[in-house]
Amino acid sequence: MPNSSRKLISFDWAIKKILRSKANFGILEGFLSELLFTNIQILEILESESNQEKQDDKFNRVDIKVKDSEQKIYIIEVQFSRELDYLQRILYSCSKVITEHLPKGVSYSEVSKVISVNILHFDLGKGDDYIYHGTTRFIGLHNQTELELSAEQKNLYAAKKIADLYPEYYLIELRNFNNVSKDTLDEWIYFLKNEKIEENFTAKGLKEAKETLDILKMTPQERLAYERHQEDLHYQASMYESTYVLGKLEGKEEGREEGREEGIEIGIAIGEERGLKRALLQTAKKMQRAGMNSNDIAELTGLTIEEIEQS
The missing domain is CATH 1.20.1300 (3 helical TM bundles of succinate and fumarate reductases)
Structure with missing residues (x-):
């Protein structure tokens, strides 16, 4: 077993080169389960332009088809970036994922739910937190009530609220994390920032990550x-x-x-x-x-x- 101070492979490189293998799905499943507070099962890695591997590719991302604990199926896009125009980029990227994976000739009710998970190596805007979550809501201008789905729409979309239909965004700003792990999600953030896993960490997927991402095991x-x-x-x-x-x-x-x-x-x-x-x-x-x-x-x-x- 590697000791706790041993440097591990960075997660962006792992996503690009290692974690696409079905044998290693447990690592990504663990991270996503901790982040989304539900058990995530990866069904497949989706082939698309965003998953192309090129020698000079500066963007590390992967599109994943998953199932959660309620048996809902949706697409999660995980990516790293160091760009300053990133707010526009994640909007473009989400839109691209939706259009790439919508079969021709089907109704718009078949549009996939997309969750965009973004691991950032720079400060995105002004804020003192290290994890931000964004959803789409419609609020009345006059009475401030939120627009809700009708009973028929809930059945059609298999969703409870409008926000469930639109992309969700998770922004993880590693620089804002103070290296103090208060829960299992923080243990993952610690690893993402420091490329190390402490002996007492118990978050889902980290044990597999510690074994699989050991730099000393590389050729x-x-x-x-x-x-x-x-x-x-x-x-x-x-x-x-x-x-x-x-x-x-x-x-x-x-x-x-x-x-x-x-x-x-x-x-x-x-x-x-x-x-x-x-x-x-x-x-x-x-x-x-x-x-x-x-x-x-x-x-x-x-x-x-x-x-x-x-x-």
């Missing part, structure tokens, strides 16, 4: 590929964050100069926007020099292909 070729993957992630993170901060500071200074004429707040906002664009263009140049293609750079930075090629 030399697997370890080399993994080390390159980790180095690439560190390079991207440091390059992106350093240029982002630099651009923001430069933009504020530029905004203060323009603010004398346009109003200080407006001027700073304009400067920040220009500074951030400059930072992204600098990042794009470095990515090009590192050998990344324009499509991947566009995905990471939000720049257009034209902006990247002219940078």
Whole structure:
């Protein structure tokens, strides 16, 4: 048995290379069961564009067809990311999952329920929690009551409320976790952040993860590929964050100069926007020099292909 201080394979690499195997479903089932507070059984890994494995794929995600303790079947998308435009990306990604897995010619009542689980290595907006949950609700403008399903709709959709029909989003911000595990879900968050599992952890799936994701069990070729993957992630993170901060500071200074004429707040906002664009263009140049293609750079930075090629 590996000891508690031994480093384990990062979960993003595991999702991409290891956990798609049926023999290892117990690890993902454990994580999802703890997160969703219901026993999750994986039925299959869905083949789609988001599951394609490419050597230069910077996005680690997997679409999974699952069944919960109430025998409801739906799709869960699990993905990691280090992007700043992520709120729009998860909306696009969920929409894509829905359309990819809706058979042609069927009614809209057959649209799959999608749960988007996002494990984030950056601070997404302002907030002091480390797990956020988002659903869709319709609230009356005048009396503030919530729109509910009729009895017929409940039977048709096999759902209790409207939110059950729409995508749900879980945002796990690893940086906000203070490494104190108060429950079994926290034990999973600890592992996701630190790539270690303590001896006293009892969360579902962690025992299997500790055995399966032991770095020392990798072949030399697997370890080399993994080390390159980790180095690439560190390079991207440091390059992106350093240029982002630099651009923001430069933009504020530029905004203060323009603010004398346009109003200080407006001027700073304009400067920040220009500074951030400059930072992204600098990042794009470095990515090009590192050998990344324009499509991947566009995905990471939000720049257009034209902006990247002219940078």
